[in-house]
Structures are given as C-alpha cells and as structure tokens.
Amino acid sequence: xxxxxxxxxxxxxxxxxxxEEENEPVEQGTQILTSAKGAPIEIVVTRTTEEIxxxxxxxSLGGGRLLELLASxxxxxxxERAAVALGRFPYPRFGDDVTVALARALEDSVSxxxxxxxxxxxIRGDRSATGTLLAYCNDPDSILRARAVEAACRLDQxxxxxxxxxxLRDADLDVRKEAAVGTARWATDAPxxxxxxxxLLDALHPYxxxxxxxxxxxxxxxxxxxxLWALGRRKAELGRGAFLEYAxxxxxxxxxxxxxxxxxxxxDPASWKAAAAALVGxxxxxxxxxxYEAVVALGRFxxxxxxxxxxxxxxxxxxxxxxxxxxxxxxxxxAGTMEAVGSFPDGEDVxxxxxxxxxxxxxxxxxxxxxxxxxxxxIGDALDVLGRxxxxxxxxxxxxxAEAASGVADPRAAAILERxxxxxxxxxxxxxxxxxxxxxxxxxxxRATLHGGLAxxxxxxxxxxxxxxxxxxxxxxxxxxxxxxxxSKGDVAAEVAYCALQDLGMIGSDDARRVVADxxxxxxxxxxxxxxxxxxxxxxxxxxLTEGDVEPATPQEPPPVPGKDEPLWRFDPMxxxxxxxxxxxxxxxxxxxxxHVHSFLALVEGGAYKDLTxxxxxxDFVVQGGDYRGDGNxxxxxxxxxxxxxxxxxxxxxxxxxxxxxxxxDSGGSQFFITHVPTPHLDGRYTIFGELRRGGExxxxxxxxxxxxxxxxxx
Numbered sequence: 001x002x003x004x005x006x007x008x009x010x011x012x013x014x015x016x017x018x019x020e021e022e023n024e025p026v027e028q029g030t031q032i033l034t035s036a037k038g039a040p041i042e043i044v045v046t047r048t049t050e051e052i053x054x055x056x057x058x059x060s061l062g063g064g065r066l067l068e069l070l071a072s073x074x075x076x077x078x079x080e081r082a083a084v085a086l087g088r089f090p091y092p093r094f095g096d097d098v099t100v101a102l103a104r105a106l107e108d109s110v111s112x113x114x115x116x117x118x119x120x121x122x123i124r125g126d127r128s129a130t131g132t133l134l135a136y137c138n139d140p141d142s143i144l145r146a147r148a149v150e151a152a153c154r155l156d157q158x159x160x161x162x163x164x165x166x167x168l169r170d171a172d173l174d175v176r177k178e179a180a181v182g183t184a185r186w187a188t189d190a191p192x193x194x195x196x197x198x199x200l201l202d203a204l205h206p207y208x209x210x211x212x213x214x215x216x217x218x219x220x221x222x223x224x225x226x227x228l229w230a231l232g233r234r235k236a237e238l239g240r241g242a243f244l245e246y247a248x249x250x251x252x253x254x255x256x257x258x259x260x261x262x263x264x265x266x267x268d269p270a271s272w273k274a275a276a277a278a279l280v281g282x283x284x285x286x287x288x289x290x291x292y293e294a295v296v297a298l299g300r301f302x303x304x305x306x307x308x309x310x311x312x313x314x315x316x317x318x319x320x321x322x323x324x325x326x327x328x329x330x331x332x333x334x335a336g337t338m339e340a341v342g343s344f345p346d347g348e349d350v351x352x353x354x355x356x357x358x359x360x361x362x363x364x365x366x367x368x369x370x371x372x373x374x375x376x377x378x379i380g381d382a383l384d385v386l387g388r389x390x391x392x393x394x395x396x397x398x399x400x401x402a403e404a405a406s407g408v409a410d411p412r413a414a415a416i417l418e419r420x421x422x423x424x425x426x427x428x429x430x431x432x433x434x435x436x437x438x439x440x441x442x443x444x445x446x447r448a449t450l451h452g453g454l455a456x457x458x459x460x461x462x463x464x465x466x467x468x469x470x471x472x473x474x475x476x477x478x479x480x481x482x483x484x485x486x487x488s489k490g491d492v493a494a495e496v497a498y499c500a501l502q503d504l505g506m507i508g509s510d511d512a513r514r515v516v517a518d519x520x521x522x523x524x525x526x527x528x529x530x531x532x533x534x535x536x537x538x539x540x541x542x543x544x545l546t547e548g549d550v551e552p553a554t555p556q557e558p559p560p561v562p563g564k565d566e567p568l569w570r571f572d573p574m575x576x577x578x579x580x581x582x583x584x585x586x587x588x589x590x591x592x593x594x595x596h597v598h599s600f601l602a603l604v605e606g607g608a609y610k611d612l613t614x615x616x617x618x619x620d621f622v623v624q625g626g627d628y629r630g631d632g633n634x635x636x637x638x639x640x641x642x643x644x645x646x647x648x649x650x651x652x653x654x655x656x657x658x659x660x661x662x663x664x665x666d667s668g669g670s671q672f673f674i675t676h677v678p679t680p681h682l683d684g685r686y687t688i689f690g691e692l693r694r695g696g697e698x699x700x701x702x703x704x705x706x707x708x709x710x711x712x713x714x715x
Contacts, residue, residue, distance in 0.1 A: 038572025087120025122151025153182025232261030299340025342372025367400030437468030460633035505538035584695030602638035635669025643668030655692025
C-alpha cells in the first residue's frame with residue numbers, strides 16, 4: 001500500500017497557498033455583530049451527506065462505502081464531505097486504505113475536494129503521505145499550497161524540513177503563515193534546526209521596525225507575530241535580536257510573542273530591560289496580555305539567573321517593574337506578578353510585594369501569592385502558611401494550598417494534603433489527592449490513601465488517584481489499579497481506564513502485563529488503542545488489529561440531521577452567555593462543527609450551564625468552564641456519549657470557542673474553552689465550534705470561580 005503512495009506522488013503535479021478562514025485583525029479584536037444572526041451559511045443536506053455523517057460519527061468505513069463516495073460520487077459536495085470525514089478517522093486504527101484514498105482525492109477536478117483532502121492527510125498523521133503532499137507545495141492554487149504545507153509540516157519528517165522551509169518565501173502571504181506555524185511543530189534537535197531558525201528570521205527581515213519602515217498590512221502583521229511565536233516555541237537563541245526588536249512594537253501581538261520568546265531563552269541584561277519596559281516607563285503596555293507576558297518573563301529570568309537579579313543595579317528596576325505589575329488593573333497581571341516574585345531571592349522588597357498579593361481582593365491573586373510565599377519560605381514558615389490557608393473560605397485558595405504543599409518535602413505537608421482530600425469541594429479534593437503522589441517517598445501512608453482513592457465512588461477522585469500513583473508506581477499498585485480499571489462506570493470512566501493501563505505499563509510486572517493484555521478486548525476503542533500501545537512500549541508485545549478494532553461492534557446513535565432533528569440554519573446562530581462578570585455573545589458554526597453546535601445548543605435549551613463555574617483560567621491562553629462537577633472532570637454532552645472530533649482548517653484566534661478533550665480526540669463533552677490570544681498549537685487538534693462576537697472585556701476579566709448565570713440562543 002505504501003508503495004502505491006510513492007508512485008502516486010511521482011505522478012502528481014507540484015504546488016503551496018492561503019487558508020479559507022478570514023484573516024485575523026492585527027490587534028486580534030473580535031468582530032462586532034449587532035444583530036441576532038451570524039454570517040449567512042449554506043448547509044447542504046442530501047441522502048448521501050446524511051449517510052456520510054452517520055459513518056463519520058460511528059467511525060465506520062461502511063465496508064468501503066465512504067472510500068467509494070470520496071472516489072466517485074458525482075456530487076462534488078459529497079466528495080468534499082467524505083474527505084472531511086475521513087480526515088477524522090484516526091491513524092493507525094484506520095490505515096493505508098484511507099491514506100491512499102485521500103491522496104488520490106488530491107487529483108480531483110474540484111478545488112474544494114482537493115483542499116479538504118490535503119487538510120485531512122495532515123490531521124490523520126500518516127507519514128507515508130509526506131511525499132504526496134510535497135508534490136502540491138508548488139500548485140497554482142494558493143489555498144491548496146497552504147493546505148499542503150500545513151499538512152506536510154504536521155507529519156514532521158526531518159528530511160523534508162529544508163524543502164518546506166522554502167515555503168517561507170512563497171509569493172502568497174497565507175502560505176508563508178502556514179510555513180511559519182509549521183516549523184514550531186518540528187523537533188528542535190533535528191538536523192538542520194538552526195537553518196530552520198535562520199529561514200524564519202529571513203522571512204521576518206522585510207518587516208523590521210525602522211524609522212522609515214512603512215506600515216504593515218493586516219496579513220503581513222499576522223505573518224510577523226506567527227514567526228515570533230514559532231521562534232519562541234522553538235526556543236531559538238538566534239531569535240534573540242528579533243525578540244528584542246519587537247518587544248517594543250506598537251502592535252500588541254508582536255510585542256506579546258516577542259516577550260514570550262525572550263522568556264524561552266537564557267536572559268541577558270537587554271532582556272531584563274525589555275520586559276521591565278513593558279510595565280513601567282513611557283513604553284509600558286496598555287494591553288494586559290502584553291503586561292502579563294512581561295511579568296512571566298521576569299519570573300523566568302529570575303529562576304534562571306538568580307545571581308544577576310541579586311545585584312542592586314538590576315534588582316531595583318526589576319522590583320519597580322514588579323511593583324507596577326502588582327498594582328495593575330488586571331487580576332491576571334497581578335497574579336502573574338505574584339508567581340514571578342516567587343522565583344526571586346528572598347528580601348524585604350519581595351515580602352512587601354507578596355503581602356500586597358495576600359491582601360488582594362482577587363482569590364486568584366491571593367492563591368498565586370500563597371504559592372510564591374511557600375516557595376521562598378523555610379519549611380517551618382511554609383507549613384504555617386499552608387496550615388492557616390487550608391482553612392480559607394475560598395476553594396480557589398484551598399486548591400492553591402494543595403498545589404503548594406506538593407512541593408514541600410515534609411510529612412506534615414502530606415498530612416495537610418490528606419485532610420484536603422476530604423474537602424467538600426471536588427475542585428479542592430481532586431487536586432489534593434493527585435498532589436499526594438509527590439509525597440510517596442516522604443510519607444508511607446500516602447500510598448494507602450491513593451489506593452483508597454482508586455476505590456472511591458467518584459470517578460474524578462479515582463482519576464486523581466491514578467495520576468497521583470504515576471509519580472512512583474509500585475507492584476503493590478497492580479491490584480487496586482486493575483480494580484479501578486474494571487469497575488469504573490459512567491462519566492470519566494474511560495479516562496480512568498486508559499490512565500490506569502499506562503500506570504500498569506510503568507510498573508512492568510507480569511501481573512500488570514496480564515491486566516493490560518486483557519484490555520485489548522475492551523469495548524471502548526481508545527482504551528483498546530492505549531492497551532496495544534502500552535503492550536508495545538512497555539512489554540515489547542505487538543497485538544495485531546482485528547476487524548472489531550476498526551469497525552465498532554455496535555453502531556453509534558445516528559447524528560442529528562439538519563432540517564429534521566435540528567434547524568436547517570441559514571445563518572450562524574448566536575448565543576448570549578451572561579456571567580458574573582458581564583455578558584458575552586458568540587457566533588456558532590453549525591456548517592463546520594454540526595455535532596458540537598447541536599450538543600451545545602441542546603445543553604443550553606436544557607439549562608445545563610446555569611450557575612456553573614469557570615474552573616480553569618490560564619492567562620494569555622484560555623478560560624474554561626461548563627463542567628457540571630466544577631473540578632474539570634465532568635464532560636457529559638447532550639446525549640451522554642462523547643462527541644467525535646470535528647477538526648477544521650479554521651484557526652484559533654482571540655475569542656475562539658473550543659472543545660476541551662483528554663488524550664482521546666473523540667472525547668468532547670459539555671465543557672468549552674475560550675482563547676485569550678491566537679493559539680496556533682491548538683489548530684487542527686481541538687474542535688472550534690464558535691467565536692466571540694461581543695464581550696471581549698468580559699472575557700479578559702474572567703477568573704477561576706466566576707459563574708455562568710445563563711446561556712440563551714438569540715433569535
């Protein structure tokens with residue numbers, strides 16, 4: 001089969017181009033819509049598209065029917081829809097036949113089919129498609145070029161890096177954007193890695209900031225921040241000059257990713273100065289996201305070069321910058337400042353900053369100050385702080401106690417954690433149980449507590465115990481792990497099962513091997529996949545796939561059909577989310593992620609989101625909520641069955657509404673996340689089903705513990 005791909009690649013005419021999604025604005029502001037309707041859309045429903053949707057949701061090839069539709073259906077829309085579906089069939093569970101069919105679809109006479117096939121090949125991750133994709137990196141269709149570059153970059157074949165880096169010189173800016181992002185997916189220790197970094201810098205050179213430089217277009221600005229983002233992800237020392245140059249840019253995203261890049265490489269005096277300048281002085285940042293990156297960078301610098309920051313000459317301006325951060329209007333910046341202060345050598349100035357954080361009105365800031373105080377304190381003082389704050393009324397602070405206690409190597413810290421495992425808030429208890437694993441060598445009783453957690457009635461607690469034991473698994477864990485695997489039912493049960501199998505693989509005993517071998521026949525496809533992977537990686541055993549592994553034993557419930565089971569949308573629906581911080585409005589994308597939109601709206605109609613919390617906030621990344629449990633472990637969608645991934649070429653920008661998942665791509669549920677900034681590393685890996693249209697100022701204020709008061713479909 002693989003030789004067929006090689007032959008096919010030689011027969012194809014070459015080419016590389018622009019993604020179909022709309023360009024993101026330079027400042028990443030949200031598109032403002034004032035009506036209750038989103039963009040006009042066309043959802044095509046035929047008997048064939050219904051059939052494709054059923055096969056896709058069941059992850060069934062239908063005895064080859066789906067491959068046949070891609071190859072020869074007379075309707076171009078059906079062929080495009082089949083290509084999209086096949087891209088969501090995971091490799092290697094679905095192997096060469098799917099890859100070959102998608103590769104042949106690159107010869108289709110319709111551009112939309114070819115573009116869909118190229119994207120699908122990248123998402124599947126079968127490296128045998130690399131040669132085929134490279135043949136299209138010079139295609140006259142710039143959109144297909146971009147899709148081919150994106151897909152080939154995902155496959156990460158080191159011997160293709162130099163060829164793909166040539167796309168950074170493409171005549172089309174959108175192709176260059178895909179090439180820039182693609183380099184961040186490659187191993188930085190691969191041969192020629194420095195040449196890749198140089199190619200990125202060469203692509204950046206025309207946009208240097210000089211007194212006589214002309215303003216960049218919106219697309220050019222998007223290319224610049226993507227290059228800076230990629231250099232930062234690659235931890236490229238060669239990027240230092242570019243990071244320093246753009247750390248004073250007037251474009252927020254350029255400055256943000258330049259500061260983030262500086263934080264990824266060893267600091268020098270100019271780096272300290274650039275980060276401090278974003279917080280104090282005439283060039284201080286007006287965008288909280290830039291200020292946050294500045295305090296994060298200062299904390300990283302201090303962690304790597306404490307001897308430098310101990311000098312009076314450097315310490316004074318840096319402390320002044322952190323002082324400004326501690327007074328910032330954004331709680332995210334204040335919390336980030338507290339985390340950064342925890343990396344500095346102890347002193348009166350550091351203690352004064354932490355005291356300010358301790359008295360802050362925001363529980364997130366107080367939690368960050370607590371973690372920092374514990375890090376810089378002697379064990380006795382740290383234990384006093386932990387014991388006192390473990391009784392705080394706010395679960396956000398008590399959860400911070402659990403996180404901080406995990407780093408204090410003392411049996412008394414373990415005792416505090418054991419008490420917190422009985423906290424009435426699952427948000428606190430699950431975190432405390434998992435963090436107990438850090439004390440397995442400090443306190444012998446911890447293992448028994450974790451074994452008890454494996455038998456807990458709550459699956460979230462079971463999962464925390466599994467992850468806690470992962471810190472130092474032992475043969476005595478085999479029986480309780482096996483029982484947790486076999487007896488867990490309901491929500492989170494699959495994750496408990498395959499995580500327990502991974503722990504058993506780390507133990508490596510014969511008893512552990514037998515449990516993992518039995519899991520090869522588990523009814524859940526992803527659990528079977530993990531069992532095979534563990535047998536291969538930990539026990540040097542290869543178990544061949546059976547027909548039941550490829551085609552499910554029982555078909556899934558058919559997905560909803562537009563015009564029958566749900567509206568046949570002519571415009572993207574809009575929803576209003578009222579939170580304890582204010583109101584946000586989102587446009588949903590039923591033409592791109594129909595199952596996710598249907599599930600979300602069904603939950604909205606049933607009032608499922610009322611009074612739920614935002615349980616996770618990572619500044620300059622995401623805000624996450626929608627968990628009925630409140631601890632991040634609840635994920636039931638509208639029909640009680642995990643949602644299949646619906647990856648599309650749409651990119652994550654500011655305000656994207658995405659679907660969280662665990663290691664299994666097909667594990668979507670009721671939760672959702674909203675991005676603060678563009679996050680290219682999520683593109684094609686997490687389903688996007690909506691985008692923020694109003695309420696960006698509310699998104700920026702949301703903290704852990706804030707609540708969803710209501711979600712309503714606008715008409």
